[in-house]
Amino acid sequence: xxxxxFIKKQFIDVIQWTEEGDGxxxxxxxxxxxxxxNGASLTVRxxxxxxxxxxxxxxxxxxxxxxxxxxxxxxxxxxxxxxxKLFESPFKSDVYFFSTRQQVDQKWGTPQPITIRDxxxxxxxxxxxxxxxxxxxxxxxxxxxISGTRERYTVADLDGQLRGLVLQNISNAIAASGxxxxxxxxxxxxxxxxxxxxxxxxxxxxxxxxxxxxLQNLSLPEELQKVLDQKIGMGMVGNxxxxxxxxxxxxxxxxxxxxxxxxxxxxxDAMGLGAxxxxxxxxxxxxxxxxxxPAQAPAAAAAAAAxxxxxxxxxxxxxxxxxxxxxxxxxxxxxxxxxxxxxxKLT
Numbered sequence: 142x143x144x145x146x147f148i149k150k151q152f153i154d155v156i157q158w159t160e161e162g163d164g165x166x167x168x169x170x171x172x173x174x175x176x177x178x179n180g181a182s183l184t185v186r187x188x189x190x191x192x193x194x195x196x197x198x199x200x201x202x203x204x205x206x207x208x209x210x211x212x213x214x215x216x217x218x219x220x221x222x223x224x225x226k227l228f229e230s231p232f233k234s235d236v237y238f239f240s241t242r243q244q245v246d247q248k249w250g251t252p253q254p255i256t257i258r259d260x261x262x263x264x265x266x267x268x269x270x271x272x273x274x275x276x277x278x279x280x281x282x283x284x285x286x287i288s289g290t291r292e293r294y295t296v297a298d299l300d301g302q303l304r305g306l307v308l309q310n311i312s313n314a315i316a317a318s319g320x321x322x323x324x325x326x327x328x329x330x331x332x333x334x335x336x337x338x339x340x341x342x343x344x345x346x347x348x349x350x351x352x353x354x355x356l357q358n359l360s361l362p363e364e365l366q367k368v369l370d371q372k373i374g375m376g377m378v379g380n381x382x383x384x385x386x387x388x389x390x391x392x393x394x395x396x397x398x399x400x401x402x403x404x405x406x407x408x409x410d411a412m413g414l415g416a417x418x419x420x421x422x423x424x425x426x427x428x429x430x431x432x433x434x435p436a437q438a439p440a441a442a443a444a445a446a447a448x449x450x451x452x453x454x455x456x457x458x459x460x461x462x463x464x465x466x467x468x469x470x471x472x473x474x475x476x477x478x479x480x481x482x483x484x485x486k487l488t
Contacts (some may be wrong), residue, residue, distance in 0.1 A: 195235075
């Protein structure tokens with residue numbers, strides 16, 4: 142009877158795993174009712190590792206290669222099982238395969254704006270998203286901490302936990318980098334590197350290695366985005382503040398003209414009569430002079446800033462003002478005041 146029971150036993154001669162599809166991190170070799178034959182073959186392919194678990198304890202870890210499972214290749218198991226009887230099953234253990242290839246294009250992002258602290262702006266709310274890739278680097282640690290005795294453990298099973306790790310460490314990454322937030326926002330690679338440096342130890346705690354971390358987009362509040370745009374503009378003109386202020390003045394002229402036109406008054410009339418270009422030149426020149434020359438007395442500065450126009454422009458403007466007076470749009474007093482003002486600009 143004992144011999145018949147032995148003959149009915151099923152022995153495993155070849156242990157291997159050919160991955161089917163993507164996304165499997167850990168897979169348990171089917172062992173129900175079967176025992177591993179002494180001298181069986183274990184094949185571990187490139188991008189795989191195998192773990193033997195005996196009575197709940199990890200006994201051995203195998204890297205890529207082909208192994209004959211004997212008392213010589215399983216030194217730890219030698220002390221766990223008796224091998225003295227030739228026809229007894231050598232061992233009955235669980236075998237887990239782990240995929241060590243890179244799991245690419247894993248997404249991360251902030252579902253809601255998150256608040257971070259910055260030394261320049263205090264509290265800043267931002268949205269960000271990107272992708273990352275990782276691999277199983279320590280299958281023994283990953284088995285004991287994450288996958289356990291499950292028949293199959295996939296990338297999807299781990300996705301939520303890894304996303305949480307990324308979000309949890311964004312603020313810490315920026316703080317630990319010591320780099321101002323605006324510099325990180327303007328350099329996405331620097332942001333991704335700071336985040337990867339913060340996350341790598343957290344991944345290692347569960348047997349993973351973080352290989353790549355990228356930032357694809359960073360959305361800032363509108364008011365902070367304006368500050369960033371100005372900082373970029375400063376970088377474009379370098380240390381030449383005169384050019385930067387002239388650029389700023391040129392950007393402000395259309396808005397100034399629109400507001401002046403709606404509000405009326407001398408500035409609005411001047412812009413309406415074709416003096417907008419001259420006014421823009423005067424503003425730019427005044428700003429440039431103010432940056433290059435020492436401060437002057439208020440009266441002298443006001444005199445220096447007084448705009449001048451050519452005689453031809455004055456005559457053209459006076460003719461248009463005369464037409465407005467003839468049509469009754471301007472009174473004689475208003476016409477005389479405008480004429481006096483224009484004549485002063487010739488001096």
